[in-house]
Amino acid sequence: MTYFKPFFISTIVLLFMACGSGNQKPSSLFEIVLEGNSTSIKQNEALGVSVKNLKDKSIDNIVYSVDDEQMQLNGNKIKFDIPKLGNKVLKADVTYEGNTVSVTKKIKLLAATAPEIYTYTIINEFPHDTNAYTQGLEFYKDTLYESTGKRGRSFLRKLDFKTGKVFEQIDLNKTYFGEGITILQDRVYQLTWQSGLGFVYDVDGLKKLDNFQYGKSREGWGLANDGEKIFKSDGTEKIWVLNPETLGEEGYIETVTNSSVFNRANELEYVDGKLYANVYQKPSVMIIDSNSGAIEGVINFGGLSDKVTKTDTWVATDNVLNGIAYHPTRKSFFVTGKDWDKLFEVQIQKK
Structure with missing residues (x-):
């Protein structure tokens, strides 16, 4: 019994680590990056958007959305022509190595011109x-x-x-x-x-x-x-x-x-x-x-x-x-x- 106990414990630890590596939080894998590190965007402004690959995963596809509406990339920029302004969440659905995860970033969508x-x-x-x-x-x-x-x-x-x-x-x-x-x-x-x-x-x-x-x-x-x-x-x-x-x-x-x-x-x-x-x-x-x-x-x-x-x-x-x-x-x-x-x-x- 004393011989198998350390082996048993080490096996459990290895299994736990293996399971954990497959269930990492999306935010530990990817991060949304906005041009100029901006979090405030004016309505109809086109701004560069990318996803930072924190763990060097093989990315197959990225879909961006705000308010459940898909945002189209044009030359790595998104035009934020969203009808309702205010506090928003920019979401990126990232497909990689047979998996799809979602990462988000809080943004403020502001008026195009001053009052x-x-x-x-x-x-x-x-x-x-x-x-x-x-x-x-x-x-x-x-x-x-x-x-x-x-x-x-x-x-x-x-x-x-x-x-x-x-x-x-x-x-x-x-x-x-x-x-x-x-x-x-x-x-x-x-x-x-x-x-x-x-x-x-x-x-x-x-x-x-x-x-x-x-x-x-x-x-x-x-x-x-x-x-x-x-x-x-x-x-x-x-x-x-x-x-x-x-x-x-x-x-x-x-x-x-x-x-x-x-x-x-x-x-x-x-x-x-x-x-x-x-x-x-x-x-x-x-x-x-x-x-x-x-x-x-x-x-x-x-x-x-x-x-x-x-x-x-x-x-x-x-x-x-x-x-x-x-x-x-x-x-x-x-x-x-x-x-x-x-x-x-x-x-x-x-x-």
């Missing part, structure tokens, strides 16, 4: 309730609908934008912090902040019809719609696409500039293929391509809060610009802020 800068001209000023901590603003048939936040102060109301007269209002339970709204097919959809819960109302009497829960999105921030689907921001770089019938999340876009992925989209409005998004705690609004996520423009609303009456309870980091609604007949935007005493009608133009 253009826009400014504004005030057309009209209207009264706004200083007890309205505005989180959502939207027009429907010339009537303004507004959703507000703060627990114990959250409500949904419809009002005359010219006078501030409230037609109807429903108060939320004090446990909820109201957020963005959108209106589609005679229904008002309203988010709450951290409760993971949204509400659906009849557009006429504001009668609550249903509740809905969030899926993978983190929180409830802003809502908008393009007539067919609903867009939802959640405090991250993602703007989620919701099915209006099921309220299920069916995908997302990510908001990016030509230099970074950006994560401050708050209140939303949709106009002609673009999402207008308040930048969280900043006096500005992003103009986002609703298909790609590219931030194509930034509207600088600096100076607008100077026209608002400051109260003793005014807090600069809290009573910020928030709320944007487009009036399709007047072809103008309406903007306000949290607890502001004015609602501004503005025209947007390039600076």
Whole structure:
């Protein structure tokens, strides 16, 4: 017994080593290398891509893909003409010596050009309730609908934008912090902040019809719609696409500039293929391509809060610009802020 024991142990070790050599992790065999060691790529840019052979294997074929779409090599370069921007994973399926393994590399696909800068001209000023901590603003048939936040102060109301007269209002339970709204097919959809819960109302009497829960999105921030689907921001770089019938999340876009992925989209409005998004705690609004996520423009609303009456309870980091609604007949935007005493009608133009 003592004679065979060392032999037995050494045999097991050799067998283990042999098995281990055939089950190495793909990342120990191959590595994706991008030209210039870049991890950020602009949309439609052609960049050199290769696979580093770490163990001198005999490679038969390599297939590259992003978002499950095969990417074609042209002279060892890939043109990253991918419709949706943001955080991506470049995958290489490597066939070698009768095996196929997959290796991946995280990349950021950015906008091709920098955002253009826009400014504004005030057309009209209207009264706004200083007890309205505005989180959502939207027009429907010339009537303004507004959703507000703060627990114990959250409500949904419809009002005359010219006078501030409230037609109807429903108060939320004090446990909820109201957020963005959108209106589609005679229904008002309203988010709450951290409760993971949204509400659906009849557009006429504001009668609550249903509740809905969030899926993978983190929180409830802003809502908008393009007539067919609903867009939802959640405090991250993602703007989620919701099915209006099921309220299920069916995908997302990510908001990016030509230099970074950006994560401050708050209140939303949709106009002609673009999402207008308040930048969280900043006096500005992003103009986002609703298909790609590219931030194509930034509207600088600096100076607008100077026209608002400051109260003793005014807090600069809290009573910020928030709320944007487009009036399709007047072809103008309406903007306000949290607890502001004015609602501004503005025209947007390039600076």
